[in-house]
Amino acid sequence: MIEIAWLGHHHTAALGIHLLALDSDDRYARFGHRLTDTAVLRWVRRIDWQRDGWMGAWWAAEDALVGALQLAPLPTETATAGTVEVAITVLPLLRRQGLATRLLATALVDDRMAHCRRLLFQHGHPAVFALARRLGMCAQVDAASAAVYLSGWSRQALTDLLASMGMGVVTDTVPRGTACHHG
Numbered sequence: 001m002i003e004i005a006w007l008g009h010h011h012t013a014a015l016g017i018h019l020l021a022l023d024s025d026d027r028y029a030r031f032g033h034r035l036t037d038t039a040v041l042r043w044v045r046r047i048d049w050q051r052d053g054w055m056g057a058w059w060a061a062e063d064a065l066v067g068a069l070q071l072a073p074l075p076t077e078t079a080t081a082g083t084v085e086v087a088i089t090v091l092p093l094l095r096r097q098g099l100a101t102r103l104l105a106t107a108l109v110d111d112r113m114a115h116c117r118r119l120l121f122q123h124g125h126p127a128v129f130a131l132a133r134r135l136g137m138c139a140q141v142d143a144a145s146a147a148v149y150l151s152g153w154s155r156q157a158l159t160d161l162l163a164s165m166g167m168g169v170v171t172d173t174v175p176r177g178t179a180c181h182h183g
């Protein structure tokens, strides 16, 4: 069984393990670089948990993080107000089962994402366009940067979609994962 919940800084180690399980191509798709293990761990230690929202998909039987969604708000003083940069990862064994869809829809129906009007994906992975279709969003590609912007979703439609997938709305983090190891 998969559980979806917000993550906090105490999930740093679990998130590190999740990201280390990605191969070189996945790391390129996720980070824009083929990060080494050392670089992945350095990146994880530098996460700003105050600024960014994180949602995780836990495989309950193994207490393992099998999916992760990062929501990084862009600066609010510019044309980017209400825009949140998104990155999603799902472990290969569990792909194509709607996990990324569930992570994104669950985050977007939560009150803490009520300010969000537009999503930015730095790279146009085919799954991003499929996600947009599934979630009833409009996709716009920035020709200069190849970034993809998604907008125009309806909270009610996302709630209905989650209900059809057998998912409720989550409100808080669950106390899973190992302790945070900084430094």
Ligand SMILES: CC(C)(COP(=O)(O)OP(=O)(O)OC[C@H]1O[C@@H](n2cnc3c(N)ncnc32)[C@H](O)[C@@H]1OP(=O)(O)O)[C@@H](O)C(=O)NCCC(=O)NCCS
Binding pocket: 026, 027, 029, 030, 086, 087, 088, 089, 090, 091, 094, 095, 096, 097, 098, 099, 100, 101, 102, 121, 123, 125, 126, 127, 128, 130, 131, 133, 134
């Ligand atoms: C991209 C990724 C997050 C998708 O996760 P997922 O759980 O398999 O996605 P879902 O099952 O929710 O699928 C969502 C839609 O994308 C489609 N999709 C998923 N992977 C796809 C792929 N590789 N190529 C084309 N379409 C894809 C699905 O068919 C589905 O569309 P549908 O609803 O019309 O059937 C996952 O493949 C991954 O972690 N990749 C490595 C990191 C990455 O590329 N992240 C994206 C950029 S941040």
